[in-house]
Every structure is written in structure tokens, then in C-alpha cells.
Amino acid sequence: MEYVSPIDDSAAEPVPFALRPRELGGRRVVLLDITKNRGSELLDRVEQHLRLYGAETFRLSKEIFSKPASSEVIERVAIHGDLAVEGLAD
Amino acid sequence: MASAAPRFTLERIDGDPLSLDALTAGGPVVLVFAHADCPTSALALRRLAGLGQGPAGVALACVAEETPEAASRLARRTGIRFPVLAEPAPFEVSRAYEIATVPTAVRIEPGVGVTGTAAGWDADAYERLLGASLPSEEPRRKPGCGARWTYEAAAGLDELEDMIERGWSDGLPVVPPTPERVETMLGSRDGAHSLGPVPPAHGVATLERLAACAVLAGCLPRYFPVVIAAAEAALDPGFNAHGIGVTTQPAGPILVVNGPVRDAIGLNSGMGALGPGARANMTIGRALRLLLTLTGGARPGGLDRSTLGHPGKLGMCVAENEEASPWEPLHVERGFARETSTVTVFAGDAPLSVSDHRSRTPEELAATLAWAAAGQWSPFWWPMDDTSLFVLCPEHAMLFGAAGWAKEQVRAAIFAAVQRPAGELRRGETTPLVQVSADDTPVRKWTQPELIEIVVAGGEAGRFSAVFGPCNGMQAEVVTREIQWST
Numbered sequence: 001m002e003y004v005s006p007i008d009d010s011a012a013e014p015v016p017f018a019l020r021p022r023e024l025g026g027r028r029v030v031l032l033d034i035t036k037n038r039g040s041e042l043l044d045r046v047e048q049h050l051r052l053y054g055a056e057t058f059r060l061s062k063e064i065f066s067k068p069a070s071s072e073v074i075e076r077v078a079i080h081g082d083l084a085v086e087g088l089a090d
Numbered sequence: 091m092a093s094a095a096p097r098f099t100l101e102r103i104d105g106d107p108l109s110l111d112a113l114t115a116g117g118p119v120v121l122v123f124a125h126a127d128c129p130t131s132a133l134a135l136r137r138l139a140g141l142g143q144g145p146a147g148v149a150l151a152c153v154a155e156e157t158p159e160a161a162s163r164l165a166r167r168t169g170i171r172f173p174v175l176a177e178p179a180p181f182e183v184s185r186a187y188e189i190a191t192v193p194t195a196v197r198i199e200p201g202v203g204v205t206g207t208a209a210g211w212d213a214d215a216y217e218r219l220l221g222a223s224l225p226s227e228e229p230r231r232k233p234g235c236g237a238r239w240t241y242e243a244a245a246g247l248d249e250l251e252d253m254i255e256r257g258w259s260d261g262l263p264v265v266p267p268t269p270e271r272v273e274t275m276l277g278s279r280d281g282a283h284s285l286g287p288v289p290p291a292h293g294v295a296t297l298e299r300l301a302a303c304a305v306l307a308g309c310l311p312r313y314f315p316v317v318i319a320a321a322e323a324a325l326d327p328g329f330n331a332h333g334i335g336v337t338t339q340p341a342g343p344i345l346v347v348n349g350p351v352r353d354a355i356g357l358n359s360g361m362g363a364l365g366p367g368a369r370a371n372m373t374i375g376r377a378l379r380l381l382l383t384l385t386g387g388a389r390p391g392g393l394d395r396s397t398l399g400h401p402g403k404l405g406m407c408v409a410e411n412e413e414a415s416p417w418e419p420l421h422v423e424r425g426f427a428r429e430t431s432t433v434t435v436f437a438g439d440a441p442l443s444v445s446d447h448r449s450r451t452p453e454e455l456a457a458t459l460a461w462a463a464a465g466q467w468s469p470f471w472w473p474m475d476d477t478s479l480f481v482l483c484p485e486h487a488m489l490f491g492a493a494g495w496a497k498e499q500v501r502a503a504i505f506a507a508v509q510r511p512a513g514e515l516r517r518g519e520t521t522p523l524v525q526v527s528a529d530d531t532p533v534r535k536w537t538q539p540e541l542i543e544i545v546v547a548g549g550e551a552g553r554f555s556a557v558f559g560p561c562n563g564m565q566a567e568v569v570t571r572e573i574q575w576s577t
Contacts, residue, residue, distance in 0.1 A: 001252070006384040008293030011294070068332055
């Protein structure tokens with residue numbers, strides 16, 4: 001039986017993960033605070049650990065946690081980081 | 091007691107034919123019937139992949155109810171290395187073995203026949219059939235799916251199961267979107283016309299896909315103009331369908347329909363206005379939900395991370411009872427002509443029913459409504475900075491109207507009625523404002539009275555109103571769109 005699909009197949013394709021680096025030494029890591037309550041505390045701890053491994057860190061924030069990051073924020077993540085860590089929830 | 095094992099030859103995914111006789115030449119074989127749309131089949135094959143070419147002394151093979159290409163993809167996806175035989179339609183081998191469910195494992199002894207079967211995923215039964223141990227991972231049991239040949243055997247009935255198998259559902263049966271039904275839903279509209287991407291996965295909402303959702307939801311074609319306007323409103327970036335689609339809060343879109351279209355298509359604004367019962371209300375809200383879920387990818391448990399959800403997320407479409415209201419209807423309040431038909435979308439969570447059969451003054455009733463809403467979001471979270479939608483029953487609305495209160499006065503009275511000192515609110519989940527305020531600083535439940543929206547709906551008897559809590563933190567704007575509709 002033939003049906004009309006409600007699904008846009010081009011959007012359903014999973015996006016593969018980017019390759020993960022084996023070492024953190026000398027890497028620039030962006031810590032993105034989505035502005036959820038206490039997310040910055042989590043990122044503070046993550047930042048301490050990253051520095052212990054020799055990473056250089058850079059903090060950024062989204063405008064609001066409940067909306068996608070603006071293209072400006074995404075661009076700044078790309079400019080300032082080899083890697084990014086997002087502090088997701090409270 | 092063994093039964094006969096029908097002989098067959100099927101094509102392997104590498105292109106070579108393989109017969110049952112060849113499979114059983116060296117001893118018993120276990121055939122696993124499966125297909126690619128069945129999650130339980132994938133689970134079973136992934137678990138069996140750990141056996142490599144199969145256990146010692148027993149041949150293992152998968153009979154996939156698929157074309158060779160689809161069977162190859164299934165093999166790659168599940169990582170199996172034992173032989174995979176492609177069995178495209180009309181599925182004669184599955185039919186001969188009377189496989190009702192996939193996966194089903196069938197053990198065949200040479201010269202004897204079928205000596206055991208296991209339907210669905212049953213790790214213990216599979217271990218017995220294979221004579222080998224499997225990884226001790228959960229789940230050990232999971233029901234299977236309908237085998238493909240059974241769809242054809244009972245077309246009509248299993249068409250509905252097919253929809254569920256495809257995932258084109260919200261958990262309830264749906265109407266299959268055949269080309270004829272979708273074409274009738276579209277009418278003279280251009281199916282390729284796009285309403286834009288649907289968050290969070292950004293599938294594009296063409297009118298054809300929206301019509302497919304409307305068919306699935308059970309809409310009649312005359313509801314479709316309302317569905318289109320609802321989708322336009324929900325896809326307005328101000329509504330923030332992304333945040334509402336993925337949040338852990340049990341929130342969703344709430345539609346309010348105004349204007350002459352209500353009666354013309356049979357929307358119920360009277361008794362039982364919030365449902366269930368009226369096809370138009372139930373299916374229009376459901377069509378929007380299916381668009382967000384299927385085209386937009388906000389599947390519960392997938393990108394939709396709602397911790398609990400609630401039944402109203404299936405679809406919530408309220409028609410305002412303009413005739414029972416002492417005030418201008420919502421769309422007129424928002425700048426549209428009374429004879430225009432509109433749909434307005436709010437972001438909200440489950441409705442809370444508020445009984446008040448005793449109040450005789452507007453002040454008393456406003457206080458009842460306000461204090462009922464005071465627990466919204468979280469009891470100590472004051473103030474809220476998002477919209478609460480009050481649905482007043484006609485008797486409550488008339489009490490205000492008889493006292494000569496404008497809607498603006500009701501809004502102001504609800505806003506002013508609830509106020510608590512910050513010190514009483516400083517526990518559990520509370521706001522940054524409360525955290526830094528002196529104990530005796532008065533705090534209100536909303537940051538401004540404009541966040542209190544009011545519509546009228548419901549039957550003429552009974553003093554039960556309702557309030558939908560806000561989608562807190564989403565900055566979800568209330569969006570109204572005109573319905574392009576004619577009699």
C-alpha cells in the first residue's frame with residue numbers, strides 16, 4: 001500500500017559525532033553555559049579538570065537556555081574552540 | 091513433536107543462493123525470521139551478533155522479510171556475521187512456516203523437521219534452541235512485531251498496525267494517509283508549499299506533509315484550514331516550538347479557535363469544551379501534535395524529553411464560547427474583526443480544574459481563581475514570567491459580567507489577589523528575586539497582569555473553570571493567525 005509520508009527524510013538522517021581527540025593538552029575548549037540554573041557551577045568544576053589536563057578554556061553563554069543558540073554564539077564557539085562542552089541542565 | 095520444515099532456496103545478501111538442504115547439511119539450523127522495521131528484530135539480531143558465524147554444532151541464519159538491499163542494511167545495522175537470506179514479497183517462506191511475529195527463531199533438525207520455535211525476543215528460549223549462552227543483557231524478553239506477510243493476508247486490519255510499525259502515531263490508532271485521502275485534505279492547495287522547518291529536527295512542513303498529519307489525526311477536510319493556521323502560529327519563531335518540543339516540562343501547544351469557523355466545522359465550545367467528545371476539537375489539536383512529532387521529530391522519549399507528559403499533549407484545541415461571554419472574544423481583544431476566524435496558540439501544561447460554587451462577588455471569585463493558580467509551575471516559584479491561560483466557564487464569566495467587570499478588571503483582580511512575603515517563599519524551588527528580597531517584601535505570582543489570559547468556554551451549568559499553567563522559562567509568545575476559510 002502506498003502512503004504519503006508525514007516525515008521529511010532529509011531531516012531524519014542522524015548526524016554522526018565528530019571525532020573525539022585523544023589528548024587535551026594545548027587544546028582550546030569552549031565551555032558553553034546555556035544559562036540554566038547552576039549550570040555555571042558544573043562548568044566551573046569541569047573547567048578545573050580540563051586545565052589539569054593542559055587544556056586552555058574559554059567561557060561563553062547562550063542568550064536563553066530554552067532556545068537554540070544564535071548563529072553568533074555558534075560562530076564564537078567555532079572561533080574560540082577546538083572542542084566545546086555544554087552545561088546542559090540544572 | 092516435530093512438524094515438517096518446508097524446503098526453500100533464498101538469495102543470500104552476497105548474491106549466492108542458499109537452500110535449507112545446504113543449511114542443514116552438517117546438522118541442525120536455527121532460522122531467525124526478522125524485518126528491518128521491527129525494533130525487536132534489531133534487538134534480537136544485535137544479541138545474536140555476539141555469536142559470530144553461529145554456535146558450535148548449530149548453523150544460524152537470518153531470513154529477512156526484505157529485498158536484498160534492505161536485508162544488507164539490516165545486517166550492517168545489527169552487526170551480524172552469520173548468513174542473511176533476503177525474502178522479498180510475497181514472503182513465501184514466512185508464509186509456509188506460518189511466521190506471525192518477527193523475530194521468530196525456528197530450529198530445524200535434518201531429517202526430522204521443526205523441533206522448536208520462539209516468537210519475539212526471549213533470550214532463554216533462544217539459548218535453548220541454539221544450545222549456547224547469550225549476553226546477560228536486559229531486556230531478556232520483548233514482544234515482537236507483525237511479520238510482513240500477515241499485513242497482506244489481512245489488509246484492511248493490518249493497515250492500522252502498519253501505521254504503528256512505521257511510527258506514524260502518537261500511540262493511538264491513526265487513519266492511514268493514502269494518496270487519495272491526502273489529496274482530498276489538500277483540496278486545491280499546493281502540496282509543495284512550505285510553512286517552514288519544524289523544530290527540533292527541522293523537517294520541512296510542506297502542506298502535503300501537514301495534510302498527511304491531518305489525515306492521520308482523523309481530521310475531516312473542512313478542518314484543514316484551522317490546522318494550517320494552527321501550524322503557522324506554532325511555527326512562528328516567537329512561539330518557540332523548539333523549546334516546547336524538547337523540554338522536560340510536560341508542556342505543549344494549546345489552541346484557541348475564535349470566529350464563525352467554530353460552528354461551521356462543528357467545534358465544541360460548550361459542554362465538555364476541553365474534551366473528549368468532539369471530533370473537530372480532538373483531531374485538530376492532534377494534527378498539530380503529529381506535525382511536531384513526525385515532521386518535527388519531537389518524539390516522546392527521543393527529542394521530546396518530557397519527564398511525565400500529560401494526556402492533553404495528544405492535542406488541545408479549545409473553541410471559545412463567544413456567545414456565553416460577557417466580553418469581547420480573544421481574537422477581537424487581539425485586534426481581529428469579530429467575523430474573522432482565528433487560531434491562537436499558547437504554550438502551557440496540563441489544565442487545573444477550579445471549582446467555585448460559593449462565591450457571590452467578583453472579588454471572591456477572582457481570589458479563588460488566583461489562589462488556584464498560585465501553585466502553578468512550583469508552589470514557591472513567585473513570580474512567574476510567562477502566560478497563564480484561564481478558561482472561565484460561562485457561570486463564572488457571567489458573575490463577573492453581571493457585576494459590570496471588564497476582562498481587564500478580572501485580570502487585574504487575579505493579579506492583585508495573590509501576594510506573599512518573600513520570607514514565606516524561600517524554600518524549595520524559588521526565584522532569584524525571592525532569594526535576594528527581604529523577608530517582608532511582598533511578591534506576586536506573576537510579574538505583570540498581562541500574563542493572565544482569559545477565554546470563556548464550557549457548558550451553561552456548573553461552576554468549574556480551569557487554568558493552564560505556563561511553559562515557564564520558554565519566553566513563548568502567544569501567537570494568533572487568521573484562518574483562511576470560506577463557507
